[in-house]
Amino acid sequence: xxxxxxxxxxxxxxxxxCGAVLFQAGDSGEAWRxxxxxxxxxxxxxxxxxxxxxxxxxxxxxxCETLLLGAYTFRATALxxxxxxxxxGGGLPPAEQSLLAxxxxxxxxxxxxxxxxxxxxxxxxxAAIRLLANGHDTVVLPxxxxxxxxxxxxxxxxxxxxxxxxxxxxxxxxRIDGVHAGRSFWVPTQPGH
Amino acid sequence: xxxxxxxxxxxxxxxxxCGAVLFQAGDSGEAWRxxxxxxxxxxxxxxxxxxxxxxxxxxxxxxCETLLLGAYTFRATALxxxxxxxxxGGGLPPAEQSLLAxxxxxxxxxxxxxxxxxxxxxxxxxAAIRLLANGHDTVVLPxxxxxxxxxxxxxxxxxxxxxxxxxxxxxxxxRIDGVHAGRSFWVPTQPGH
DNA sequence: CGAGCACTTGATCTATGTCAACGGTAGTGG
DNA sequence: CCACTACCGTTGACATAGATCAAGTGCTCG
Numbered sequence: 445x446x447x448x449x450x451x452x453x454x455x456x457x458x459x460x461x462c463g464a465v466l467f468q469a470g471d472s473g474e475a476w477r478x479x480x481x482x483x484x485x486x487x488x489x490x491x492x493x494x495x496x497x498x499x500x501x502x503x504x505x506x507x508c509e510t511l512l513l514g515a516y517t518f519r520a521t522a523l524x525x526x527x528x529x530x531x532x533g534g535g536l537p538p539a540e541q542s543l544l545a546x547x548x549x550x551x552x553x554x555x556x557x558x559x560x561x562x563x564x565x566x567x568x569x570x571a572a573i574r575l576l577a578n579g580h581d582t583v584v585l586p587x588x589x590x591x592x593x594x595x596x597x598x599x600x601x602x603x604x605x606x607x608x609x610x611x612x613x614x615x616x617x618x619r620i621d622g623v624h625a626g627r628s629f630w631v632p633t634q635p636g637h
Numbered sequence: 638x639x640x641x642x643x644x645x646x647x648x649x650x651x652x653x654x655c656g657a658v659l660f661q662a663g664d665s666g667e668a669w670r671x672x673x674x675x676x677x678x679x680x681x682x683x684x685x686x687x688x689x690x691x692x693x694x695x696x697x698x699x700x701c702e703t704l705l706l707g708a709y710t711f712r713a714t715a716l717x718x719x720x721x722x723x724x725x726g727g728g729l730p731p732a733e734q735s736l737l738a739x740x741x742x743x744x745x746x747x748x749x750x751x752x753x754x755x756x757x758x759x760x761x762x763x764a765a766i767r768l769l770a771n772g773h774d775t776v777v778l779p780x781x782x783x784x785x786x787x788x789x790x791x792x793x794x795x796x797x798x799x800x801x802x803x804x805x806x807x808x809x810x811x812r813i814d815g816v817h818a819g820r821s822f823w824v825p826t827q828p829g830h
Numbered sequence: 831c832g833a834g835c836a837c838t839t840g841a842t843c844t845a846t847g848t849c850a851a852c853g854g855t856a857g858t859g860g
Numbered sequence: 861c862c863a864c865t866a867c868c869g870t871t872g873a874c875a876t877a878g879a880t881c882a883a884g885t886g887c888t889c890g
Contacts, residue, residue: 487748496755497748509741512734517745541705543736547743548702552710554747555680555690561754562689562789565846588869596755598847603870758878780836791879796838836887843880853870860863 457529466520466528467507473516474530476506481526482576482586484594485518494519496593498557501578505531505546511538523586561596568595569605573615573630582631606630650722655779659713659721660700666709667723669699674719675769675779677787678711687712689786691750694771698724698739704731716779754789761788762798766808766823778823799823 457479460466467473469488478500485506486494497518500506506528507516532538538546560572572595577583585591588606592599609615610630618629650672653659660666662681671693678699679687690711693699699721700709725731731739753765765788770776778784781799785792802808808823 485748495752497751498744505740508737509744512737512741517741518748537733538737540730540733540736543733543740544701544705544731547698547736547740548705548710550740550743550747551691551702554743554750555678555711557747557751558690558754559688561751587867589867599869600848600871601846603868607870782836792837793839793880794878796836797878800838831890833890834888836885838885839883841880841882843878845877845879846875847877848873848875850872850874851870853868855868856866858863858865860861 456533457527460522460526460528462522462525464522464526466522466526467516469516469519471516472514473507473510475508475511475532476528477531477533478502478504478506479527479529482523483526484521484523484586484590486521487517488519498553499523499575499594500553501576504549504553508546523590524584560594565595565597565601566605566608568597569602569609585630649726650720653715653719653721655715655718657715657719659715659719660709662709662712664709665707666700666703668701668704668725669721670724670726671695671697671699672720672722675716676719677714677716677779677783679714680711691746692716692768692787693746694769697742697746701739716783717777753787758788758790758794759798759801761790762795762802776823 458476460481466476466483469486480502483500483504483506484496485498485500487497488494500520506520507518508531509515509517532542556571556575560568560575562568569591572591573583573585576585588599588602591597591606592602595602606615610617615630618631651669653674659669659676662679673695676693676697676699677689678691678693680690681687693713699713700711701724702708702710725735749764749768753761753768755761762784765784766776766778769778781792781795784790784799785795788795790798799808803810803823810823
């Protein structure tokens, strides 16, 4: 479909800074595998209003629909520094196994997202942190405004809940020279519950 | 992977009654394409507690992960009478195009689900009805308890909102012999808004 | 007939939204 | 260097959408 040169097997990755837009809805381009970082997807309605449509974390595929439709369906924005690489690699058509695995993962990811948007506020925030950590025991959280949109809460509520978790010792703000580093960093502990 | 006979090209479909469990999480079996009806997916946690994990509507693929893992990840329950057929058909491995289209659809469906679980209650209920109608101008809604779990509202709230839509003439209860038919049926009008 | 389920409606409670004020940091431009 | 603006985060006071509790209806099924 795309005429890609045999492309270096590694080193073909691209990095994006926090806040960068990887692609806009409607643009054409290729599909990507997210190797590192967290990406937010938004659906853009007729009036140009963006509404939160999903998260991608390391291992997820971004913009696969462009291989079929020739245009991205969502806007993708980096919530943390990200690294992506073209997918499928090396100009090959996606292998059946790989596609099937990707499909299964997309359905599991959808279930994860649903859990972020139901039940008590604190449970949602915990679930969001756990999802964003993606199995690691530390994670750099995005801004509280972003967390608010992810969980469908207000940023004031997020602020109160994160403070509460911090006071309970369940997350730690990262400080530089004893000063709260501009954008907050947190280390979740107690993966359980 | 599965040894399927060359299988009749059509007529190989299976029907399920409303409320029927198509498969349980952990069971082994094949994957299905949902041809008609609405299916609810639930994740079953360690204690056997089911939590809502997604919806499938006509055209969606159910249980594709069993082709990879040999077991279903979710429990699937029919919310309306359903018809499914084995996927991919005829014992063939899934075609690349078909898989890619299915993947893209799964990601769109995930965005739909997210919209059902954010914002004002009435907007969520409207979005749920629209999604369940899946482009048709009539739809038989599942019970209010199901709608409540789909939208993360309470069934009393759903009851009040549906009554409100009914009074506004935007949905109609179907009556048999002038009597409210046991399980409620509704016809949404005004697809817009 | 009784048990169970789906639905309706009213009264009340509360988790979270909303509004407001304030502090810290980064960037920009004179 | 000092405004000045723009974010990001914190915290308090208050409002309210929706949850919760409760009572009752009607239908189905055994």
